[in-house]
Amino acid sequence: MHVVTFTRSTPDTAARVWVTEGGEVTWGNVATVVNPWDEYSLEETIVQATLGGGESTVVAIGSDLHNDALKHSMAMGILRALRVDEPGVDANDSLVWAALAAGAIRKLGAVDLIIFGKESVDVGTDQHSCQLARRLGWTMLSAVSRIIEADYALGAIKVEKMLEGRKQIVKATLPAVMSVMKGINEPRYPNFLGIRKAAKAAIPVWTAADLGLSLPPAATSALRYMNPPAREISTEIIDGASVEEKAAALADRLFLEKVL
Amino acid sequence: MSVFVWIETDNGAVVSSGWEALGAAQLIAGGLGVDATAIIFGAGSAALAAEAAKFGAAKAIVCEAEDLRGYRLEAYAALLSKLVSERKPSAVVSVATNRGRELLASAAADTNSGLITEAIDLRLEGDSIIATRPVYSGKVLMEMTANTPTTFLAVRGRSFAAPAGDAAGRPDVESVDPATVAAELRTEVEDLVAEIGGANLSDSAIIVSGGRGMASNPAAAPAGFGGEEANIWKAKHGFANTLQPLADVLGAAIGASRAAVDAGYIPYEHQVGQTGKVVSPDLYIACGISGAIQHQAGMRGSKIIVAINKDAEAPIFKLAHYGIIGDLYDVVPALTDALKRRLR
Incomplete structure (x- = not known):
């Protein structure tokens, strides 16, 4: 059996990210990290591939910026990595992205399960996973918080999904695409041996032509990036002779703000 | 032409954020010179159509079939995709809940339409819908548009006010059949577990x-x-x-x-x-x-x-x-x- 996961490099979560006068998004010289939600999908990919006695592959779509995330994934224990890059194509559009991803999955051959992190913190969306499932015609299981049972020989899986304020148990047939939540596992740290192995690994790059694809035009366009308006906040520190006085003063303010 | 608005329901009732999608849709429907059509699937949806009219929907398309009683992505996406392919709405709007996001992403893929998620602001430039959405965890904002006849929009919760709900229209309700056969679905909801978390x-x-x-x-x-x-x-x-x-x-x-x-x-x-x-x-x-x-x-x-x-x-x-x-x-x-x- 074969489990595939997708990942990407994103700016460190503590980094300042801003828009330059030229309208470009930048985070200066700050290093990238593996997309924080992907720590969980990478771990789950390793766990499921081990349980199923199969192999694991990590794929990134885009420029060599994402090589760091791929190396991190291999250092954690994913067996192989590859990157799909078609220069000049707008992979920010999720349908173009899904076309490239589906092409990569078809070229990989028999894949049982594709695992995504909940979303990408840079583009702030999770639509890629659903649209890949649609392109492949596979079952989509989003927001999975637990894999209860998986029988890869029979092609059956049972998971717990998170909805707004509730949980749901769903049974599905494989192959499937899933996105996993934080808390599904405890992601491991790469060890020294893993890091050394990953550093030496070659990462093949596939183009649309390698995948036999003619890509659709982008269905969406990014028009411009903007810095959010500065928040003009003057913090009022509430003082008083006693804690009761402070609390009463705060309660009064909240009534005046009409938020109660 | 119209703007479709998927109204999310749970156990036959509209979820708390459900009408916000109609509020967002009305922002653009007026400028486009089209009406808002509520799309409601599942048991009791015909009854909810009357409520949708109060919130300003000119029309409602409902599917009351037993197969669509509870939300299931495959069944809902197949029907929404079919309706979009046949009727070519200018936009399809929902709130970006877990279900709203996956449903719109799937139907947008099926119909080769542009999808914009987590929109916090909407405006029109001519007939183009321009959406503002946060990226990089809100450190940057971006403006996006779709290049396709239908724009799919999953709007962020609590970003658009729900309409007042006091409109006096009578609903024009159309009932449609499911696009899938229950036996062919590859997922089965076994159990719904109430969570201890209290309010959402x-x-x-x-x-x-x-x-x-x-x-x-x-x-x-x-x-x-x-x-x-x-x-x-x-x-x-x-x-x-x-x-x-x-x-x-x-x-x-x-x-x-x-x-x-x-x-x-x-x-x-x-x-x-x-x-x-x-x-x-x-x-x-x-x-x-x-x-x-x-x-x-x-x-x-x-x-x-x-x-x-x-x-x-x-x-x-x-x-x-x-x-x-x-x-x-x-x-x-x-x-x-x-x-x-x-x-x-």
């Missing part, structure tokens, strides 16, 4: 959140609880007996920082921040939360932010409109009492 964070107008400071509870842990174990006990006790009473008085949901979740003080479902939920309530009360940038990413859209923290240097005070410097275990009970008196 994303929909809540008020959120009371606790952080690492929850462990400084003066209540003594039972004998035999040492070190981190005692801290976990104290924090849990504080969430239940100090924060919950304040939340009860305000009708608020309980949130938490990543530090509190990772330390085992409270389940992950409550986490607000970069790897938790992004919320934008009217009032956010941060108790014993220092305010790391990752936490700010989840709550800086709140209308009024209150910080209660012992440490006057905590970054949360730079973000807060009101602050009280003090121990949350002194301040929160006093605040609960003060609000109880006023809200009685």
